Amino acid sequence: MLPEEQLQHLKYLLAEIADLIYISYVLGWDQQIYMPLGGTQNRAYQLATIARITHDKQVSSELGRLLDTLQPYIAQLDPDSFEARLVKVARRKYEKEAKVSAEWVAESAMVTTAAYEAWGKARAENDFSHLEPHLEHLFDLSLRYVEFFAPYEHVYDPLLDIHEPGMKTRELKAIFDALRPQQVGLLRKIAEQPQVDNSFLYQAYDEQKQWDIGLELITKMGFDWKRSRQDKTLHPFSTSFGLGDVRITTRLSPNYLPQALFGTLHEAGHAMYAMGSDAALDRTPLFDGASSGLHESQSRMWENLIGRSYPFWQCFYPHLKEVFPSQLGNISLDTFYKGINKVQPSFIRVEADEATYNLHIMLRMQLEIGVMEGTIKVKHLPEAWNSLFQEYFSLTPPDNATGVLQDVHWSTGLIGYFPSYALGNLIGAQLWERINQDIPNLPEQIRRGEFASWREWLREKVHRHGSKFEPQELIQRVTGSKIDPAPYMRYLEQKYRSIYGF
């Protein structure tokens, strides 16, 4: 075969794998949104079967040989070309997958379906014991996974690498170690100032109107409904079944406006990233984001950097008041803006303000590393959570539903994911500084409800590349430096100085 034909065949094999992965996402989407409870066992088998077949394809000797054979051909191409990157990323994935046993893959897929159900029950009944055996199994699976990659520098590295390709726990800790005292210092300054009022956010808000306004906002921001839809779920997420079908979900709280409002913006940010991939990337391992952290940078940008900004509400607050006149009629724009940016340590990560959010992440990472290193036992996670929470926030969760059970991630096998949220905040602010340099009148554009040049910037610089570049590499290319907490701290300082007047 000519190299061009080999490349064609490689694309065929990779497209088949991509289809299978998309299919598993369809199964997961349905499971979390519409599947009747009785379907749990069947769905577990289906996910295990598809995971096993996907793995078989991912580690097939045919694929391995083809990747080898193509090396000399690829070596003479532009290293940034689609083809060169495709082979590079495919080879990286192949080598990783080849280390993982088929048994581990199938077992892992079987576990998460039941664990997800158990999490729902545990959370609803505020009883950790329903989840505990599943979590034991899932952490055990993570420990076994990590061993496929021995020797490693840190036991957490192979987990981190799933979500942040190429990144080491050492780097992550260095970033967080620099960040934590600055965030704590900022919180102290804020705590010394008079608190702002956000009680108006805690009123009865009609759920249908919440739903509608969320959709309306993201539509105005340029969301592509031809390729998407929104559904309700217990724990919001976005997911993509290919370039043409990228879905979002939301959760409505009848007595708290921000949850659905900013949740919808958040998931829309994820979805726009996937939808912004170059068409050639669809059905290849290059499709969608460079890392979970990059992905979170996009969602947090829609949610916070834009969605909780003053210019954004200069544009949309009059309309929001029209939708909720009895709740917001007497609330000024300034009061609203300060209210949605109120800083106060609280129990629930997804509702945390931007100043405390990363501390929620550091806490979770510390627990994950603790279990992985063997210093924390799964059965002690509730107490470990509460005591760390006291240390970080000087608060103790009233119950496990508000504590260790609040997040879905562990029960779906996502151990090592949380750091990506914090990285997303940092990356988002880094990109934001850069965008504002490139588009100096961006605040003015947002005030006028114009989002095209910002969206186009992101598409051009970030979205279209999918995962052609590793996260650090991409950020370096776009901003001129690697992941750096400084822009985030500058952003927080400036924002909260204006709100709290310290």
Add this chain to the structure above:
Amino acid sequence: MLPEEQLQHLKYLLAEIADLIYISYVLGWDQQIYMPLGGTQNRAYQLATIARITHDKQVSSELGRLLDTLQPYIAQLDPDSFEARLVKVARRKYEKEAKVSAEWVAESAMVTTAAYEAWGKARAENDFSHLEPHLEHLFDLSLRYVEFFAPYEHVYDPLLDIHEPGMKTRELKAIFDALRPQQVGLLRKIAEQPQVDNSFLYQAYDEQKQWDIGLELITKMGFDWKRSRQDKTLHPFSTSFGLGDVRITTRLSPNYLPQALFGTLHEAGHAMYAMGSDAALDRTPLFDGASSGLHESQSRMWENLIGRSYPFWQCFYPHLKEVFPSQLGNISLDTFYKGINKVQPSFIRVEADEATYNLHIMLRMQLEIGVMEGTIKVKHLPEAWNSLFQEYFSLTPPDNATGVLQDVHWSTGLIGYFPSYALGNLIGAQLWERINQDIPNLPEQIRRGEFASWREWLREKVHRHGSKFEPQELIQRVTGSKIDPAPYMRYLEQKYRSIYGF
């Protein structure tokens, strides 16, 4: 390996195939209900990939060898045992699948996704030309499929065999030839009598209330919601993703009560068949119904033999009047009963009464056979439809949406399926006669809203066997004779004599 171990391994291979088939049904369900339009291309690839992989597994030499090796072991088992039937049915499927090329399978899966979209557009715009090229392709695929099974007795046989295992076109024609003059004769007798009134069914009926009453009825009939859910779709269907997850769909018409009401009963009947399989049959080729005709017998039983019966509405009509007081307050039970059983030739199959329904089927079968035999061209289907419609019903459809475009089947590749509907009517009546012999006070039970003994009879005699037996074999076992149109004609004669008084 010991035979027991071989059998275990066979079950593993068959379970994997079953999972893949369930997964393809999940993809199909989502496509018809929730998928955004932009997902069409991705979904087509996904369905093609899963179809190709399923086919690979279905014709694997490993499976073939195992089925061979197990022959002597199976030969000494009770031929009606689960194991003997499992191997027999698996072998039959293996031998059929092995004749079909992988290319055909993948191409076929690719085509139907686009064809389904095109059908929706063609129907909405009343323009056959949108569908025509897809239909050309699909009939061409059917012709190529049939050739895999040459030599055959009749070109329609291999298509019929997909839905009615073991049945020949010759048998089918014999049944229909006996039936048609009797149905036409009955229609003539009815036409000579004064027509009944059903205008009260054509009023504004609140859609939410229609939805609710449908669910309420099937709940009272014993529907298992733990393993099911209902969604809205363009063309109602039921589908199963395993024993624990069997779903139904419905379509609401704001100005016509029967559509959703009887549609929900119909799909619930299908779903209860699948949900009634013995647990051992799940994830094997024995799961779910013996044939499409058997399946339709169950849905038509819920819809018609029970759902349009006098005792059923003696039980539920008072409640229905409470739900729709302004529409039905002045309508007596007798008038309602006659109205929902009004016989009148009309254009739409799914709304046809029991006396004309089978004629709609015979028309479709005649067209399908015509195209397969080459005497009708796909592009002439609209005219062929209309001219046959005139012959059968002395009516001409006002447009193609009301004519050749009304059904989804051809656009999803279901060519050769329609006869199963008519067979379902016949089989339903045959079973119904037998049930009424075994449970002499069944009408009285229905009047009291008791459905347990009837449901249990069906589960015991029909549902639990899944597809262990071929359709003719199963009906012979349960009723003592093969498929026979006489009970259906006796049922129709008796019912319509009481309604029309001839």
